[in-house]
């Protein structure tokens with residue numbers, strides 16, 4: 267079956283998903299249409315050369331109910347837009363931070379099938395992390411829809427509760443930005459040692475890319491790999507000692523928990539972000 271999919275919102279996350287779908291090896295066999303509902307055409311323009319992508323400024327123009335609707339708008343917008351989707355019996359997947367299934371059911375109906383998903387930006391290159399939750403019992407058809415849409419975009423995992431969606435938001439949802447922050451610091455350090463900005467950025471990009479690819483291919487934990495590559499009086503040990511003295515692990519833990527708290531707060535805010 268080739269799916270007709272509507273994507274509501276085509277910003278950072280929506281366009282990462284769309285890029286991921288369009289570039290899958292089996293994209294043509296899996297997806298018939300991508301109906302992108304977003305107020306401005308500009309964010310959809312880069313994708314319009316694919317004949318399956320159409321832009322709609324509002325859901326009223328959709329030619330028929332799509333099999334799946336993805337919501338990728340800012341949380342505060344949902345209150346205004348959800349009622350426009352009430353007539354659709356599509357499988358609804360929301361990647362919106364903080365808004366509970368109960369929130370959707372109240373504005374759509376309790377019989378609507380809603381899945382909360384928390385992807386991250388690397389879904390655009392099929393290397394994402396996607397946490398999923400629904401209290402509903404999915405039919406084989408709906409399980410197939412979800413696996414068609416998300417399975418090949420990265421590591422997918424079903425979660426036990428909505429609370430775990432907030433937790434994974436703080437970990438892998440926001441996680442890429444934490445990594446970019448480490449990369450920035452690493453590149454600045456390379457510059458301070460005399461490398462040009464261009465080379466410094468390449469050193470950061472390739473060191474992080476190589477290290478995570480290498481770790482992923484090994485059958486051991488990152489901790490074991492780190493210990494194995496750190497000789498007791500070597501250069502790596504000298505640097506790691508500084509990170510330990512500065513309690514980097516504690517800082518990371520505190521940062522993740524701040525993001526988790528924020529994910530919960532956002533769900534209750536009327537206007538934010």
Ligand SMILES: NC(=O)c1ccc[n+]([C@@H]2O[C@H](COP(=O)([O-])OP(=O)(O)OC[C@H]3O[C@@H](n4cnc5c(N)ncnc54)[C@H](OP(=O)(O)O)[C@@H]3O)[C@@H](O)[C@H]2O)c1
Nearest residue numbers: 275276277278279280303304306338339340341361362363
């Ligand atoms: N960014 C991430 O890394 C990430 C990760 C996981 C989850 N999320 C979640 O994904 C959601 C979107 O985040 P984002 O970073 O992609 O935000 P964003 O870049 O601001 O994108 C929001 C999109 O919503 C569109 N929009 C505004 N009003 C709309 C309406 N009435 N109907 C349909 N679309 C409308 C905007 O269109 P215009 O630009 O044309 O106004 C824009 O394309 C948020 O809930 C966020 O929590 C984001």
